[in-house]
Amino acid sequence: MSASHVPISPRSLPTPRRLPVWHTIRSILQRDKRPLFGVAILAVFVLMAILAPVLTPYSPSQTGFQTMAAPSARHWLGTTASGQDVLSQFLYGSRISLGVGFTAGFIATLLAVIMGMFPAYLGGHTDTIMATVTNIMLVIPGLPLLIVITAYVHQTGPATIALVIGLTGWAWGARVLRSQTLTLSHRDFVVAARLAGENRWRILLAEILPNMLSLVVANVVFATIGAILAEASLEFLGLGNPNIITWGTMLYWADAGEALLGGAWWWIVPPGLAIALVGLSLALINFGIDQIANPRLRVNRIRKNRAGRGSHP
Amino acid sequence: MQFVRQRLAFLLLSLWAAATINFVLPRLMPGNPAILMIGRFKGQLSARALKALELQFGVTHKPLWDQYLIYLNNLIHGRLGLSLTYYPVPVSRIIAESLPWTLGLVGVATLISVAVGLILGIYTAWHRGGNWDAILPTMATFTAALPYFWLGLLMLFLLGYLWHWFPLAHAYSTSLTPSFSWSFIRNMLYHALLPAMTIVISSMGGWLLGMRNNMIQTLGEDYVLFGRARGLSQRRLMIHYAARNAILPSMTGFAMAIGFVVGGALLTEVVFSYPGVGYQLLAAVQNEDYPLMQGLFLIIAFSVLITNFLVEILYARLDPRTRGGVHK
Numbered sequence: 001m002s003a004s005h006v007p008i009s010p011r012s013l014p015t016p017r018r019l020p021v022w023h024t025i026r027s028i029l030q031r032d033k034r035p036l037f038g039v040a041i042l043a044v045f046v047l048m049a050i051l052a053p054v055l056t057p058y059s060p061s062q063t064g065f066q067t068m069a070a071p072s073a074r075h076w077l078g079t080t081a082s083g084q085d086v087l088s089q090f091l092y093g094s095r096i097s098l099g100v101g102f103t104a105g106f107i108a109t110l111l112a113v114i115m116g117m118f119p120a121y122l123g124g125h126t127d128t129i130m131a132t133v134t135n136i137m138l139v140i141p142g143l144p145l146l147i148v149i150t151a152y153v154h155q156t157g158p159a160t161i162a163l164v165i166g167l168t169g170w171a172w173g174a175r176v177l178r179s180q181t182l183t184l185s186h187r188d189f190v191v192a193a194r195l196a197g198e199n200r201w202r203i204l205l206a207e208i209l210p211n212m213l214s215l216v217v218a219n220v221v222f223a224t225i226g227a228i229l230a231e232a233s234l235e236f237l238g239l240g241n242p243n244i245i246t247w248g249t250m251l252y253w254a255d256a257g258e259a260l261l262g263g264a265w266w267w268i269v270p271p272g273l274a275i276a277l278v279g280l281s282l283a284l285i286n287f288g289i290d291q292i293a294n295p296r297l298r299v300n301r302i303r304k305n306r307a308g309r310g311s312h313p
Numbered sequence: 314m315q316f317v318r319q320r321l322a323f324l325l326l327s328l329w330a331a332a333t334i335n336f337v338l339p340r341l342m343p344g345n346p347a348i349l350m351i352g353r354f355k356g357q358l359s360a361r362a363l364k365a366l367e368l369q370f371g372v373t374h375k376p377l378w379d380q381y382l383i384y385l386n387n388l389i390h391g392r393l394g395l396s397l398t399y400y401p402v403p404v405s406r407i408i409a410e411s412l413p414w415t416l417g418l419v420g421v422a423t424l425i426s427v428a429v430g431l432i433l434g435i436y437t438a439w440h441r442g443g444n445w446d447a448i449l450p451t452m453a454t455f456t457a458a459l460p461y462f463w464l465g466l467l468m469l470f471l472l473g474y475l476w477h478w479f480p481l482a483h484a485y486s487t488s489l490t491p492s493f494s495w496s497f498i499r500n501m502l503y504h505a506l507l508p509a510m511t512i513v514i515s516s517m518g519g520w521l522l523g524m525r526n527n528m529i530q531t532l533g534e535d536y537v538l539f540g541r542a543r544g545l546s547q548r549r550l551m552i553h554y555a556a557r558n559a560i561l562p563s564m565t566g567f568a569m570a571i572g573f574v575v576g577g578a579l580l581t582e583v584v585f586s587y588p589g590v591g592y593q594l595l596a597a598v599q600n601e602d603y604p605l606m607q608g609l610f611l612i613i614a615f616s617v618l619i620t621n622f623l624v625e626i627l628y629a630r631l632d633p634r635t636r637g638g639v640h641k
Binding site: 140263265277 | 323326327330331334335338339342451454455457458459460461462463464466467469470474569571572573575576577579580583584594595598599601603606607609610613614617618621
């Protein structure tokens with residue numbers, strides 16, 4: 001009892017219950033630089049997407065350059081088989097790839113909150129049914145389902161893809177949020193609020209939700225990684241609209257244009273690497289969010305415990 | 314036993330759900346896409362096949378409920394209709410030809426990736442703060458974010474095209490006929506190596522990170538501390554005390570992980586022109602061969618659901634905590 005309640009830093013003493021979030025974030029970032037790296041990488045990509053017209057003189061669909069040209073001073077990332085500038089495709093493509101990813105991530109999280117938090121709090125048959133639906137959605141493989149849906153939809157633009165990915169990708173979040181809601185609704189402060197006669201919805205939105213915010217944010221990040229990968233996969237398979245330039249359709253055209261057999265690595269490497277780097281940056285950010293949600297994972301604590309244990313005779 | 318019954322009920326429920334999704338999807342879409350497809354094949358199919366198609370995709374005046382019952386009845390009897398691309402070959406035969414390739418590839422690759430991922434996870438957690446612990450988890454985070462198909466393309470480019478170490482496509486050399494001879498098996502393994510490596514590299518990171526987290530949690534438990542106080546050997550503490558207990562919780566994510574790996578494997582097959590269900594699924598989509606597409610989707614979903622069921626049963630045998638604890 002006593003050991004685990006010794007405050008780690010004197011700063012955490014005056015406000016025992018809810019430290020300002022900013023305070024927690026700063027203390028985590030002092031110990032662990034990974035989330036900062038993540039934010040930096042993501043910021044670079046977002047800036048590239050916004051500043052695309054400034055960064056490249058060419059339009060992404062402009063043809064007529066030399067075909068399959070290696071990187072040069074005029075075309076930093078070379079050209080495609082139909083003579084388009086790869087760099088401008090890469091920069092403009094990031095707009096839709098990131099846009100679809102985050103949109104789908106938000107849709108999935110919103111659904112996860114609705115399907116996970118509300119039924120768990122209300123309980124009863126609704127909860128049983130929703131939990132079963134969630135578990136079923138969780139085990140049905142996502143990508144094959146996405147492929148089948150997009151095959152039926154036919155003309156699938158970015159908006160449709162974002163919607164479909166969001167609609168099929170909520171199950172994991174719903175499960176996590178459900179179990180956290182169940183845990184929280186038995187905590188003293190929630191029981192106290194209920195005994196004090198607080199309105200049920202007020203308890204849910206003002207007492208429980210704020211305490212799950214880090215999980216919700218983590219879910220946005222997590223769902224966005226999945227969405228960016230899923231979008232790229234669908235478009236690579238040619239199930240998106242191949243005329244809209246994204247990282248996924250770039251890879252589709254590169255594969256269709258036999259970029260590899262022509263040795264055009266400059267056409268293949270950038271979009272895939274960008275997808276992986278955005279995924280990495282989000283995962284690094286998630287390391288930070290995890291530590292807000294679960295103090296046990298905080299780097300300083302683990303090290304301290306270990307040092308303490310080592311010094312025991 | 315109660316646990317097995319409960320999981321079996323869930324398996325049946327999820328199988329039914331997958332089958333129902335399969336039935337509902339084409340009927341849900343605005344302007345039933347199957348009408349177009351059937352129109353396209355009108356002259357080429359026998360009247361009976363055409364009628365079966367209309368029933369399968371809801372282009373008929375029969376009540377929805379009847380269609381549904383006929384559909385379920387056909388499914389139970391393994392009648393998945395005829396493929397349009399390979400007309401009049403039954404969908405079930407194409408599945409029977411392509412499924413073994415996928416099961417072999419994904420099965421072996423998953424076993425390797427789970428084993429290596431878990432071992433590296435144990436190692437990095439045990440040497441927490443060491444050199445490898447700084448490198449491996451970060452690398453795992455990166456490889457977990459790699460798109461499968463892109464990694465496959467790169468491997469194909471480097472190891473296949475530039476250095477000629479591996480073949481560029483297919484499951485075996487087209488000059489050979491499948492047989493159980495050693496030379497054929499060797500040729501088959503040689504062709505499977507690059508796609509398998511792609512799946513292993515992309516999926517290993519998740520296992521490593523999950524195992525490392527669980528291992529760190531377990532190392533903080535009192536019984537590990539007590540074991541240390543008793544002066545047990547490091548090896549015994551690491552493997553018998555910590556790792557054995559940390560492996561089981563990391564299998565809870567298996568359901569989602571296997572679904573994800575299968576999705577990735579489908580893409581890998583497309584990249585390597587590997588004749589499994591993923592490759593066939595894409596071909597079916599491109600040819601608007603909806604009966605084949607439906608059949609493949611079902612078989613993929615069913616395989617994942619059944620694997621998941623088997624792993625859960627195994628998991629319960631190994632870890633008594635899960636048997637009773639589910640309801641609490």
